[in-house]
Amino acid sequence: MPGIAFHSVSKRFGGSDRPAVEDVTFAVPEGSTCMLVGRSGAGKTTLLRMVNRLIEPTSGTILVSGRDVLEEDPIRLRRHIGYVIQQVGLFPHMHVAENIRVTAEVGGGWTRKRLEERVDHLLALVGLPASEYRRRFPRQLSGGQQQRVGLARALMTDPSILLMDEPFGALDAITRGQMQDELLRIQRDVRKTILFVTHDIDEALKLGSQVAVMHHGRLLQLGAPADLLTGPADEVVARLVGSDDVLRELRYLTASCAPDEAFPAPPAGSQPLPSSPADASLLDVMLKLLETRAPALAVVDADGRPARYVTLGSIISTLQKGRGRQ
Amino acid sequence: MKYLFSPFNYRLSDPSSIPNLTLQHLSIVGIAMLFSVVIAIPIGILVSRYRRVYLPVITIAGMLYSIPGIAFVAVLITITGLTLKTILVPLVAYNQLALIRNTVASINGIDPALVQVAQAIGMNRRQTVGRVLLPLALPVIVAGIRIATVTTIGIASLAGFIGQGGLGSLIFINITVRDYDAILAGAVLLAALAIAADVLLLALQTALNRGRSALTVS
Numbered sequence: 001m002p003g004i005a006f007h008s009v010s011k012r013f014g015g016s017d018r019p020a021v022e023d024v025t026f027a028v029p030e031g032s033t034c035m036l037v038g039r040s041g042a043g044k045t046t047l048l049r050m051v052n053r054l055i056e057p058t059s060g061t062i063l064v065s066g067r068d069v070l071e072e073d074p075i076r077l078r079r080h081i082g083y084v085i086q087q088v089g090l091f092p093h094m095h096v097a098e099n100i101r102v103t104a105e106v107g108g109g110w111t112r113k114r115l116e117e118r119v120d121h122l123l124a125l126v127g128l129p130a131s132e133y134r135r136r137f138p139r140q141l142s143g144g145q146q147q148r149v150g151l152a153r154a155l156m157t158d159p160s161i162l163l164m165d166e167p168f169g170a171l172d173a174i175t176r177g178q179m180q181d182e183l184l185r186i187q188r189d190v191r192k193t194i195l196f197v198t199h200d201i202d203e204a205l206k207l208g209s210q211v212a213v214m215h216h217g218r219l220l221q222l223g224a225p226a227d228l229l230t231g232p233a234d235e236v237v238a239r240l241v242g243s244d245d246v247l248r249e250l251r252y253l254t255a256s257c258a259p260d261e262a263f264p265a266p267p268a269g270s271q272p273l274p275s276s277p278a279d280a281s282l283l284d285v286m287l288k289l290l291e292t293r294a295p296a297l298a299v300v301d302a303d304g305r306p307a308r309y310v311t312l313g314s315i316i317s318t319l320q321k322g323r324g325r326q
Numbered sequence: 327m328k329y330l331f332s333p334f335n336y337r338l339s340d341p342s343s344i345p346n347l348t349l350q351h352l353s354i355v356g357i358a359m360l361f362s363v364v365i366a367i368p369i370g371i372l373v374s375r376y377r378r379v380y381l382p383v384i385t386i387a388g389m390l391y392s393i394p395g396i397a398f399v400a401v402l403i404t405i406t407g408l409t410l411k412t413i414l415v416p417l418v419a420y421n422q423l424a425l426i427r428n429t430v431a432s433i434n435g436i437d438p439a440l441v442q443v444a445q446a447i448g449m450n451r452r453q454t455v456g457r458v459l460l461p462l463a464l465p466v467i468v469a470g471i472r473i474a475t476v477t478t479i480g481i482a483s484l485a486g487f488i489g490q491g492g493l494g495s496l497i498f499i500n501i502t503v504r505d506y507d508a509i510l511a512g513a514v515l516l517a518a519l520a521i522a523a524d525v526l527l528l529a530l531q532t533a534l535n536r537g538r539s540a541l542t543v544s
Contacts (some may be wrong), residue, residue: 083443205337
């Protein structure tokens with residue numbers, strides 16, 4: 001059962017001649033991260049807000065954990081969905097611990113002790129030592145720290161679904177990169193179904209298990225980052241993901257994208273070939289090949305046995321595959 | 327300053343002793359503030375909802391504020407006579423400008439994104455008002471109450487002018503007998519009362535303003 005599923009969802013705002021979201025159908029598998037990417041006005045945020053009914057769809061159905069959101073009480077529904085927005089989202093009159101526990105308090109049913117323990121656990125998870133940060137107010141935190149608190153707040157009630165609306169949009173490039181790494185780390189532990197809105201294609205390719213490209217309210221393409229780079233559905237997607245950007249391709253395509261080279265196993269006693277796991281980026285693979293001057297690199301399976309081989313030639317042909325579409 | 331320090335002027339049995347006049351003054355200010363707040367805050371909330379009425383409402387409050395105190399009281403004497411009403415009406419009228427303006431500013435100053443977050447994390451209407459809107463608006467509303475209270479303490483001295491007591495009577499009664507020491511005592515006490523109220527309300531305002539920059543304290 002998918003974490004979130006959209007079935008021909010449309011939204012038309014009064015006074016607008018074209019729909020903000022038009023006939024969107026796709027599903028986010030449970031525990032995966034789906035990035036909604038597109039320019040401003042593409043309908044990303046509208047689609048996101050329909051999940052917790054901050055906006056009501058004009059037509060179509062949205063299922064969260066298999067249940068139609070329109071049949072749920074909106075307040076109860078929202079208490080079971082984490083929500084993170086740009087740094088403005090922290091309440092300025094509450095200190096860090098209050099800001100985090102408030103999501104649990106509004107729903108009720110928590111003992112004081114459990115609230116405090118959960119807050120401390122989450123602060124540790126997002127990398128802010130509780131003893132130091134519990135009683136600070138949002139204005140005493142940096143942008144990145146505020147966003148960590150925002151993430152902790154969204155995780156307070158341990159929802160299975162997280163909605164994130166450009167959470168790192170207001171951060172400087174370095175902090176944004178760190179927060180993206182943190183999110184990847186945290187997501188490895190918590191395995192939430194995440195729907196994440198961004199207009200930053202690099203962020204989408206870096207964080208997403210799936211990327212949904214939206215344009216003028218429509219879903220143009222849904223696929224893994226590598227699929228978008230190697231097989232953009234049309235001109236708009238190609239331009240947006242910049243599939244002619246060699247560095248970007250090297251960074252987000254993985255070793256498993258490169259065609260298998262029929263490479264004879266090296267004779268015993270010779271220099272062993274360098275190796276990489278299947279999810280290493282082509283950039284890492286290429287750098288290893290260049291550094292070691294080895295003729296090929298072994299892509300190893302989970303047990304560390306070489307499954308296939310990649311050469312500089314196969315990397316080049318992978319890059320050309322994407323280019324062929326242009 | 328003999329008047330101020332003479333124990334003779336502190337006998338509780340004498341209705342015109344300093345403690346009794348001070349108490350009387352404070353009760354006039356208290357009643358006036360109570361009526362002012364009860365009228366102005368609902369108006370302020372309504373005005374922040376319906377922006378179109380802001381200008382007319384503020385213009386009327388500004389016009390009321392511009393009427394000189396003595397003239398206001400003099401006109402009211404012809405209607406309500408030498409009663410407490412004659413002093414309460416101008417006091418309540420003067421307070422409307424500061425109170426309505428600050429109430430509107432306090433509500434308009436709340437970041438709409440915060441209201442949306444409140445909604446998104448599943449707060450119901452009551453929780454949104456109690457946990458977000460009220461705590462955010464209160465410091466600015468209290469700032470308005472502070473300004474209004476300090477002015478009211480001063481203008482309430484006109485109660486002495488129409489025989490309704492208060493610290494103003496120390497001034498008005500003793501002008502006729504040219505007891506300058508008593509007049510000075512009245513003025514000093516009024517000033518002390520105004521400063522004390524200002525300091526107390528500022529402390530309340532600062533306490534309510536927790537977590538936010540001191541710069542927002544106006």
